[in-house]
Amino acid sequence: MxxxxxxxxxxxxxxxxxxxxxxxxxxxxxxxxxxxxQRPRAMVISCCDSRVHVTSIFGADQGEFFIHRNIANLVPPFAPDGDHHGTSAAVEYAVTALKVSHLIVLGHSQCGGVQGCIDMCKGNAPQLEEKTSFVGRWMEILRPKFDGVAGIEDPEQQARQFERQAVVASLENLMTFPFIESSVKAGQLSLHGLWTDIGEGGLECYDPKTGLFAPV
Structure with missing residues (x-):
């Protein structure tokens, strides 16, 4: 070649x-x-963004994390349609074959994928609306969550909140996978939603009881 x-x-x-x-x-x-x-205890789904260094954040060594990265750390809903599903395949392998105990979705600040989805929702990204755009079609996973942040006037605050909603969307979609739902209910698997501030080095964890993210 x-x-x-x-x-x-x-x-x-x-x-x-x-x-x-x-x-x-x-x-x-x-x-x-x-x-x-390998016998990793946790799987981490994070963004492809080169500024997000999962192993450095947690001081992890080789063999500790099963890591999957994609645009905006998104998980699609369970859809056994015969098409290619890289993220779904990674999740299936981690839970059913590796038997990880923890599944972590890690979002981050200044996420270009999330900003692209905002631009799409506001009608400012016609190139992403094209059927030939892989990024645009992938960000459709997050689009339904935009209504929850549409009323935020400050663009930066809107983006930061939407980044957190990307984590929530992925957590919700993970629970549509039968093998994840059964593992969670059996106490064999726990889901965790995190968001990190790249510039400040902060880390927040999602609390399902309040629906908010709080510093760890």
Whole structure:
């Protein structure tokens, strides 16, 4: 395949640095992970945004988290329609095969996907309304939640609240999966909704009793 190119030199340099330091100091652990397989206690669904570094936030090592990333950390409703569902497949594997105990949805501030959905809802993003836009079609998952923030006049506050609603939407959609609902009701799985402020390093957790997010 003539389209594939060699890895950029700066990444090659970083790899060799990692292999000579972090890997060398912990090669027994890496080999154990390879031979014994993974046993993560938690799955984290986060945004693709490069500023969201899940393992750094929680100080996690290899093998601790089963991580799935997508635009705006969204989970679609349960829909066994035969189409491709990367997020649904990851959730199914984590819950039914890996038997994770915790499923965390992690939203974040300044989310471009959420802002794109706001623009769509306000009629300011015709390019995302096109059927050929993968991002636009994906953000349709969140569109029903816009009514809850439509009355917020300040654009920044509206975006921050809508980012939190993206987390709530994903939690609600997770419970439409039969294997998740049964695991939650059996006390074998717990769902958690988090939102992090990139600039301030803050972390908030969703409280279903109040419907609000509060600092952890």
């Amino acid at each position: 003539e389209f594939a190119k060699p890895l950029p030199s700066y990444l090659v340099t970083r790899y060799h640095g990692w292999k000579a330091t972090s890997y060398k100091d912990n090669q027994g652990w890496y080999r154990r992970l390879a031979t014994e397989g």
